[in-house]
Amino acid sequence: MRIRQYTKDDYPAVRDLWERTGLLLSLSDEREELHRMLDYHPELFLVGELPNQIIGSVIGSFDGRRAYVHHLAVDPDYQGRGYGTRLMEHLEEKLEVMNVVKYHLLIEQCNADVAGFYRKLGWYERDDLVMMSKNLRTDDRSSC
Numbered sequence: 001m002r003i004r005q006y007t008k009d010d011y012p013a014v015r016d017l018w019e020r021t022g023l024l025l026s027l028s029d030e031r032e033e034l035h036r037m038l039d040y041h042p043e044l045f046l047v048g049e050l051p052n053q054i055i056g057s058v059i060g061s062f063d064g065r066r067a068y069v070h071h072l073a074v075d076p077d078y079q080g081r082g083y084g085t086r087l088m089e090h091l092e093e094k095l096e097v098m099n100v101v102k103y104h105l106l107i108e109q110c111n112a113d114v115a116g117f118y119r120k121l122g123w124y125e126r127d128d129l130v131m132m133s134k135n136l137r138t139d140d141r142s143s144c
C-alpha cells in the first residue's frame, strides 16, 4: 500500500470507502464541506492505495494546540493486514514533525470494540472527560 496525500479527485472513492466501512457520516463529509479541511493542513489528509484502488484513509487535523484523528478506515477486503497501523504511524510521523504534544480521537459507543486496535498503538482511554458538542449549522445529533 502506498500512502499519499488526498486530492479532491479522490472524493468519490474515499466516500465509497467510508460508506463500506460503516463510518458514521455527516454534513461535514459532503464534498464541499470536507474540502474546507484542505485549506488548513492538507498534508494530514492521507489515503492508502494499491494500484488503481484506494483502500484506506485517515484524516489528521491540528488547531495549533491539539491534533485530532478522523475517519481512519481500511477497506473491509483488506483489513487485518497491518494497513490501519501503517496509516496511523504515517500520520503520527507527520504530527511529530509539527511538534504536536498530544492528539485525540473519538470513538462512537457502538464501535467501542475498535478501542482495542488503538490500545495496541499506545492510545489510552479517558474517563476524566465528558465530551460535549453544540451544533451551529445543523440539528443533526445522529449517533449509532
Ligand SMILES: CC(C)(COP(=O)(O)OP(=O)(O)OC[C@H]1O[C@@H](n2cnc3c(N)ncnc32)[C@H](O)[C@@H]1OP(=O)(O)O)[C@@H](O)C(=O)NCCC(=O)NCCS
Pocket: 021, 022, 023, 071, 072, 073, 074, 075, 078, 079, 080, 081, 082, 083, 084, 085, 086, 106, 107, 108, 111, 113, 114, 115, 116, 117, 120
Ligand atoms: C480500525 C481499522 C482501521 C483497523 O484497520 P486494519 O488494517 O484492519 O488494522 P491492522 O491490520 O493494522 O490491525 C492491527 C491490530 O489491531 C487489531 N484490530 C484491528 N481492528 C480491530 C478492532 N475493530 N477491534 C480490536 N482490534 C482490532 C488487529 O487484530 C491487529 O492486532 P494484531 O497486531 O494482534 O494482529 C479497520 O478495522 C476499519 O476500517 N474499521 C472500520 C472503520 C472504523 O471503525 N474506524 C475507526 C473509527 S474510530
